[in-house]
Amino acid sequence: MTAADIDATTALLRQRLGAVAPRIAVLLGSGWAPFAEQVQGAVDVPYADLPAFPALAVGGHPGLLRCGHIGDSGDSGDTPVAVLAGRKHAYENGQADGMKGAIRSLAAWGVQVLVQTNAAGSLDAAMPPGELMLVSDHLNIAQRSPLIGEPGDGRFCDLSAAYDPILRAQARAAAQAAGITLHEGVYAWLLGPQFETPAEIRMLRALGAQAVGMSTVPETILARHAGLRVLALSMITNLAAGMEDQTLSHAHTLATAREASARAVAVLAAVVQALKD
Numbered sequence: 529m530t531a532a533d534i535d536a537t538t539a540l541l542r543q544r545l546g547a548v549a550p551r552i553a554v555l556l557g558s559g560w561a562p563f564a565e566q567v568q569g570a571v572d573v574p575y576a577d578l579p580a581f582p583a584l585a586v587g588g589h590p591g592l593l594r595c596g597h598i599g600d601s602g603d604s605g606d607t608p609v610a611v612l613a614g615r616k617h618a619y620e621n622g623q624a625d626g627m628k629g630a631i632r633s634l635a636a637w638g639v640q641v642l643v644q645t646n647a648a649g650s651l652d653a654a655m656p657p658g659e660l661m662l663v664s665d666h667l668n669i670a671q672r673s674p675l676i677g678e679p680g681d682g683r684f685c686d687l688s689a690a691y692d693p694i695l696r697a698q699a700r701a702a703a704q705a706a707g708i709t710l711h712e713g714v715y716a717w718l719l720g721p722q723f724e725t726p727a728e729i730r731m732l733r734a735l736g737a738q739a740v741g742m743s744t745v746p747e748t749i750l751a752r753h754a755g756l757r758v759l760a761l762s763m764i765t766n767l768a769a770g771m772e773d774q775t776l777s778h779a780h781t782l783a784t785a786r787e788a789s790a791r792a793v794a795v796l797a798a799v800v801q802a803l804k805d
């Protein structure tokens with residue numbers, strides 16, 4: 529993935545989806561795919577057509593960029609969005625920069641806000657499966673960076689307000705208006721793909737994490753580096769390792785996500801509309 533790939537991708541986005549980018553991009557993580565069905569007037573571009581976008585594993589996420597708007601009034605009250613269905617995970621190849629070209633192309637096109645979503649395990653019994661958590665901050669436990677090798681002083685980018693406080697306040701207000709509980713807490717990123725041990729979960733809790741997952745943090749770093757504002761929502765699919773008797777599995781994560789997705793999609797639609805202004 530080169531600078532020329534990003535230029536070519538940005539040109540393609542302008543050509544196929546419009547010269548003016550939506551202000552908001554939404555990156556869909558595990559369990560959040562049904563949100564793409566909320567997009568009205570959808571125009572799709574497969575990642576495979578966009579040179580700076582990642583090639584995704586067959587049988588995994590679809591890898592589709594969908595543009596349109598949220599809200600069905602069909603007037604200027606609707607919110608234009610670019611939805612990214614599918615992300616490259618660092619656990620696939622040990623590289624944290626799989627979404628670098630995609631995020632830089634969106635930024636070059638004119639996107640200003642990245643709303644991320646993921647599935648996560650909860651470290652707090654009072655935040656059980658099916659609940660939603662607004663990410664207030666993160667712990668980069670994997671200690672990988674997508675900016676390794678990046679030239680220039682921009683690589684020393686500030687993360688002291690990585691999850692934008694104003695966007696978070698707007699998200700909280702939107703969830704409250706929709707009558708949906710939104711927890712808030714620190715997301716710890718571990719590389720995976722194995723789940724954690726109970727000892728690791730005790731460590732993360734001692735370090736101040738409320739949720740644990742295998743994504744999101746690299747894209748937050750890339751987005752902040754590219755000048756985007758970031759918001760992130762976690763769908764809790766399980767209590768973390770050692771907190772209950774059952775073993776953890778990806779199938780269980782996805783099954784819980786399916787059950788929780790209607791509420792999650794409703795919150796996300798409300799949040800995206802609240803971020804319009």
Ligand code: HPA
Pocket residue numbers: 647648649650723724740741742765766767768769776781
């Ligand atoms: N650990 C890590 N990633 C996850 C989990 C978990 O318990 N649940 C969903 N994604």
